[in-house]
Amino acid sequence: MRIGYACLTVGVLNTELKTCLLKNASEEKLTELIKHNLNALEKMIDYNIENQIELFRISSSLIPFGSNPVNRIAWWEVFEKQFRKISKKIAKSGMRISMHPGQYTVLNSADENIVANAITDLDYHACVMDSLGLGPENKIILHIGGIYNDKKQAIKRFLKNYQRLSETVKKRLVIENDDKSYTISDVLIIGKALDIPVVFDNLHHQVNPCDEKHPDTYWIDICKTTWKSQDGKQKIHYSQQHPDKKPGSHSKTIGINEFMAFYQDLDGRDLDIMLEVKDKNLSAIKCINCTTAKKEINRLEHEWSKYKYAVLERSPLDYLEIRKLLNNKDSYPCMEFYNLIEASFQKETTMGNSVNVAQHIWGYFRTIALPSEKKYFLKLLDQYEKGEASIKKVKKNLWKMTVKYEQTYLLDSYYYVIV
């Protein structure tokens, strides 16, 4: 089983993807952006390898306007060397990659122009994967599209237009149930007709269920029959409902208890699980740590080093509790650990706690900061305490110092990430 995350890595330096407005998309600008984004991708891959994350979705925005005629760069040739370097890292690590064109890539549209654009867009995605030397088990996930008042005809068009796709797309294409139009039973009918794999998305299914009522594992088992050996391990999407947003909105983080209940229901089924969640890699590591056979406490200690200041800012009591929890070096209290962290994040920060943590972090710079930097920090902190500056400003200053003085321990801290 692999567990992974989608598109972007939070809290890791130099992994941000860049883009530009269509009107500014000159050859020069695009070349610069592609180069930058490939560097960012390499950093994300490095991070995944370091953190033993073996499932990752590459963002469609890797190549800005990758399927728009405005981008006339033969980027797969121009950046061949960079692609090959990344390709080697992926291959060596055994990481499984996917891509997922968004809701605007519609293969079953009644409008021929939109279908043509969808085909071009799928070719773009396949070209990225080909450039990375990825085999057919690295999938491109697509939704079926619109209904246009006639689902039967719309499905027929999907089946027909699928035949127009290139081989490099076809060998990777898998289809997924969505949150408004096509239920898992619809998608299974299409998947069986085309003999292509079906990805089950639990939250889409919850929001857009089919008439037949069954537990998730029922649908997962049926989907499994659509995965052939050349497709690799069966893959699903897993996400949780955001408590105060509209149905289908992804949660900020994966609640570990709810995830583990789902995991228990899987009862040993060997799947790859792509998480769709705002805190991305953070939840991936959480879920990996709670399901791994390698129950070594240093995994949790390493996590703690990243979470601790974010926890301390919200709840000194939880902070102490977690420290105590990690005292026994022969234990592996993974669920308790993440439950305490999640509980602390439910709590509001107070000015006292925020000042305390800010001063604590300043301690890393006490002996190395310039007098002017010290003066500025103390001034900011004073302003914050008087209500004249936001804590955001204080944190921003600390982050600047962290980067300037290359404080490795702090560079990885979620103190700057979790808001």
Place this chain on the structure above:
DNA sequence: TGACGTCAAGATCCG
């Protein structure tokens, strides 16, 4: 015609 979703770019405002 605007909402939907997503994120950063770009625009604008503020001190």
Place this chain on the structure above:
DNA sequence: CGGATCTTGACGTCA
């Protein structure tokens, strides 16, 4: 002028 905050963009469907 730099930093913070607000608006726009790019895609297609549907109410």
